[in-house]
């Protein structure tokens with residue numbers, strides 16, 4: 001009787017071993033292992049997709065093309081502050097134009113420092129009403145405004161010097 005039980009349990013154990021061997025768990029390259037392979041593959045794909053595009057050169061070319069298009073305004077040097085905060089609406093040279101097209105802001109070119117400064121102060125104080133300009137100037141000190149007015153007032157003289 002003992003022998004029979006021993007034989008039956010041996011057969012069951014061997015059967016289970018054979019079953020697991022055939023169907024295989026993850027670590028044996030079975031079905032579950034395939035799922036893990038799939039996850040690995042899709043992880044790789046995700047990683048590939050999140051890699052930054054390798055077209056730095058294209059960007060550089062575009063920037064160069066834009067610079068060339070800007071022509072002589074590229075040689076018209078302005079402060080980083082003016083370029084980043086004002087040029088988008090008032091033009092790289094204060095003309096209020098870009099490539100001949102009118103921008104959102106009026107031309108500032110050729111205005112006197114006093115007039116520019118007064119306009120800026122008035123925008124900031126709300127005496128001259130314009131939400132765009134007020135929003136832009138709200139965080140700037142009067143010193144900053146003076147700097148801008150001074151710089152913009154020199155645009156004309158600068159351009160004249162360039163064209164000589």
Ligand code: HEC
Pocket residue numbers: 082085086087088089090104105106107108116117119120129130132133136148149
């Ligand atoms: C988002 C667009 C925009 C930006 C950026 C901008 N402006 Fe303006 N600006 C305007 C508009 C629009 C007006 C006209 C407002 C009006 O007259 O009601 C204006 C008017 C002015 C005026 C008065 C000009 C005039 O003859 O009436 C001055 C001076 C001025 N801006 C200076 C600046 C300076 C300096 C900066 C950068 C710190 C700047 N602006 C950035 C849109 C802009």
